[in-house]
Amino acid sequence: MISFEHVFKRYPERGEALSDLSFEMQAGEMAFLTGHSGAGKSTLLRLIGLLERPSRGQVIVNGRNLAALPRRKIPYHRREVGMIFQDHRLLPDRSVFDNVALPLVVAGLGQREIGRRVRAALDQVGLLSRERATPVALSGGEQQRVGIARAVVGRPPLVLADEPTGNLDPDLSREIFGLFERFHQVGVTLLIATHDLSLVMSMPYRTLTLADGRLANDSGTC
Amino acid sequence: MPKPKTSKRTPHRRSGPRLLDMPGLWANRHLQSAVATLGRLMHTPLPTGMTIAVIGISLALPAALFVVTENLRTMAGGWDQAAAISLFLKQDVDDAGAARLAEQLRARPELAQVHLISREQALNEFRALGGFEDALSQLKSNPLPAVLALYPQAVSSAPERLQALHDELMTLPEADFARMDTLWLQRFQAILDLAQRAVLLLGGLLGLGVLLIVGNTIRLEILNRRIEIEIMELVGATGAFIRRPFLYAGAWYGLLGGLTAWFLVTIAVVLLQQPVSRLATLYRSEFPLTGLGPLAMLVILSGSMLFGLIGSWVAVNRHLRGAEPG
Numbered sequence: 001m002i003s004f005e006h007v008f009k010r011y012p013e014r015g016e017a018l019s020d021l022s023f024e025m026q027a028g029e030m031a032f033l034t035g036h037s038g039a040g041k042s043t044l045l046r047l048i049g050l051l052e053r054p055s056r057g058q059v060i061v062n063g064r065n066l067a068a069l070p071r072r073k074i075p076y077h078r079r080e081v082g083m084i085f086q087d088h089r090l091l092p093d094r095s096v097f098d099n100v101a102l103p104l105v106v107a108g109l110g111q112r113e114i115g116r117r118v119r120a121a122l123d124q125v126g127l128l129s130r131e132r133a134t135p136v137a138l139s140g141g142e143q144q145r146v147g148i149a150r151a152v153v154g155r156p157p158l159v160l161a162d163e164p165t166g167n168l169d170p171d172l173s174r175e176i177f178g179l180f181e182r183f184h185q186v187g188v189t190l191l192i193a194t195h196d197l198s199l200v201m202s203m204p205y206r207t208l209t210l211a212d213g214r215l216a217n218d219s220g221t222c
Numbered sequence: 223m224p225k226p227k228t229s230k231r232t233p234h235r236r237s238g239p240r241l242l243d244m245p246g247l248w249a250n251r252h253l254q255s256a257v258a259t260l261g262r263l264m265h266t267p268l269p270t271g272m273t274i275a276v277i278g279i280s281l282a283l284p285a286a287l288f289v290v291t292e293n294l295r296t297m298a299g300g301w302d303q304a305a306a307i308s309l310f311l312k313q314d315v316d317d318a319g320a321a322r323l324a325e326q327l328r329a330r331p332e333l334a335q336v337h338l339i340s341r342e343q344a345l346n347e348f349r350a351l352g353g354f355e356d357a358l359s360q361l362k363s364n365p366l367p368a369v370l371a372l373y374p375q376a377v378s379s380a381p382e383r384l385q386a387l388h389d390e391l392m393t394l395p396e397a398d399f400a401r402m403d404t405l406w407l408q409r410f411q412a413i414l415d416l417a418q419r420a421v422l423l424l425g426g427l428l429g430l431g432v433l434l435i436v437g438n439t440i441r442l443e444i445l446n447r448r449i450e451i452e453i454m455e456l457v458g459a460t461g462a463f464i465r466r467p468f469l470y471a472g473a474w475y476g477l478l479g480g481l482t483a484w485f486l487v488t489i490a491v492v493l494l495q496q497p498v499s500r501l502a503t504l505y506r507s508e509f510p511l512t513g514l515g516p517l518a519m520l521v522i523l524s525g526s527m528l529f530g531l532i533g534s535w536v537a538v539n540r541h542l543r544g545a546e547p548g
C-alpha cells in the first residue's frame with residue numbers, strides 16, 4: 001500500500017528533515033509512527049498525502065508512483081487518503097455536519113448519499129447528536145473526532161493520522177485508538193503518528209521509529 | 223463506516239471524473255453551483271449590494287447616453303422629411319408664376335419632389351400657429367412670399383451637390399433667396415454618429431471598470447476564504463471545483479449590476495417622459511421618449527455578465543493556484 005524507496009526531504013532553511021528513508025506497508029496493515037519532536041513524522045505523512053514532494057527517492061502509494069502523478073490528478077489521490085491533522089483543520093464557521101461532508105461534497109456526491117454517509121461516520125465517532133454544532137462549541141477531543149469522521153467519511157483505503165491524541169486525556173486516547181482498531185478490522189490501512197508511547201506499547205502493532213529523519217527502528221508485530 | 227467490500231470498490235467509483243462526464247449531471251452541477259453561489263452572495267447583502275450598485279451606476283452612464291443619442295436620432299429622423307432647400311420667391315411673383323416655376327423645377331432630374339406653398343397657404347399656416355392673429359388682421363395685403371419646398375433625390379443630397387443647386391437657384395429671376403435646410407441636419411447627424419461612437423468607447427471603458435471592480439471583489443473573497451480553500455484542497459477538491467463558485471460570483475455581479483443599470487435608466491426615462499412630452503407640445507410635435515429596447519438590454523446584460531466573468535477569471539487565475547505540493 002505504501003512504499004518508500006531512499007526518500008530524502010530537504011528544507012532549504014533546515015537541511016534534511018528525512019534522509020534515506022525506505023520502508024513498506026502492506027494493504028490492511030496498521031502501524032504507529034513515533035519519534036522525538038522534529039524527527040520528521042509529519043513530514044513523512046505529508047509526503048504520502050502529496051501535500052509535499054520528496055527531494056529525492058520514490059514514494060509509491062496504492063500502486064501509484066507519486067512522483068509521476070500530474071498536478072491535476074492530485075485531488076483524486078487525496079480522496080483516497082484520509083488525513084487526520086494535528087491541528088484538526090476544521091472550518092470554524094461551519095457545522096459539524098458540513099465539516100464532515102466536505103470530502104463528499106468536493107467529490108460531487110448526491111445530497112442524499114452525503115447525508116447517509118456523514119451520519120454513519122458521525123455515529124462511528126459518537127457525535128451524531130452534535131451534527132448541528134460548530135467546531136468552536138466542541139471540546140478538543142470532540143473536534144479531533146470530527147476530524148476523524150471527515151477522514152473516513154469518503155471510505156478511503158488508507159488513513160493517516162498525525163498525533164490524533166495529542167491533547168486528549170488517556171481515556172479518550174484509548175477510545176480513539178479503539179476506533180482506529182475498528183477501521184483496521186474492516187480492512188483500512190492506517191499509519192498513526194503519535195507521542196503516546198505507553199499506548200503504542202500496549203497494542204500489538206508494528207511501530208516505525210524515526211530519529212533525525214532516519215528510520216531508527218522498525219518493529220514488526222511484537 | 224468503511225466496510226471491507228465498499229472500501230475496495232468506492233475509490234474506483236469516485237476516483238476519476240467519469241461520473242461527472244455525463245452531460246446531464248454536469249449541467250445539473252453547474253446549475254446547483256450557480257444557485258448556491260447566488261445564495262451565498264445574498265447571505266451578505268450589504269457588501270454584495272454595494273458591489274452591484276457600483277457596477278450598476280458605472281454602466282448606467284453609457285446606457286443613459288445611448289438612450290439620449292437614440293432619441294435624438296429618432297427625432298432627427300422625423301426632420302428628414304423637411305425640404306432640403308426652401309426657395310422663397312419674390313413678392314411680385316403671383317401664384318400662377320410660382321406654379322409655372324414649380325413645374326419647370328419638377329422636370330429637373332436631381333429633384334424628387336417640388337412642393338409649392340402659395341402665398342395664401344403660407345398665410346393660413348402662419349395664422350394657424352396662433353398668436354399672430356391680431357397682427358395679421360392689421361395688414362392690408364399678404365406680406366408672405368410663395369415658397370417652393372425642394373426635395374432632392376437621395377444621390378443629390380450630398381452637401382456639395384446641394385450647395386451647387388442652391389447657388390444655381392439663387393440666380394433665378396423669380397428667386398428672392400434660397401435657404402438650405404438640411405446642412406445643419408447633416409452636421410447634427412455627424413455629431414450624433416460621433417456621440418454614439420463615444421458611447422461605445424465609454425461603454426468599453428466602464429466595462430473595463432466593471433472588470434476591475436469584480437476582479438478586486440473576487441480577489442478579496444478568495445483571500446477571506448483562503449483557509450476554507452486550503453482545507454477543501456486537502457480533502458481532494460479539484461481546481462475547477464474551487465474556481466467554479468468564484469467564477470459564478472463574478473458572472474452574478476456582472477448580471478445583477480447590468481440589471482441595476484437597466485433599472486436606473488428605465489426609471490430616468492419614465493421620470494423624463496412627462497417633461498419631454500410637454501416640451502414637445504410647445505414645439506407642436508409629439509415625441510414619445512423611448513427607453514432601452516430589448517436588444518440594448520440584451521447587450522447590456524450579456525456584456526456586463528461577460529465583463530464580470532472575465533474579471534473573476536483573471537482574479538481566480540492570479541490567486542488560486544490549485545493543489546500544489548511543496
Ligand SMILES: Nc1ncnc2c1ncn2[C@@H]1O[C@H](COP(=O)(O)OP(=O)(O)OP(=O)(O)O)[C@@H](O)[C@H]1O
Pocket residue numbers: 011012013014017035036037038039040041042043044
Ligand atoms: N515547511 C517547512 N519548512 C522548513 N522546515 C520544516 C518544514 N516542515 C517541517 N520542517 C522541519 O522539518 C523537521 C521535521 O518536522 P516534522 O514536522 O516532520 O517533525 P515531527 O516529527 O512531526 O515533530 P512533532 O512531533 O513536533 O510534530 C523539523 O525540524 C521542522 O523544523
Ligand SMILES: [Mg+2]
Pocket residue numbers: 041042043086162
Ligand atoms: Mg508533527
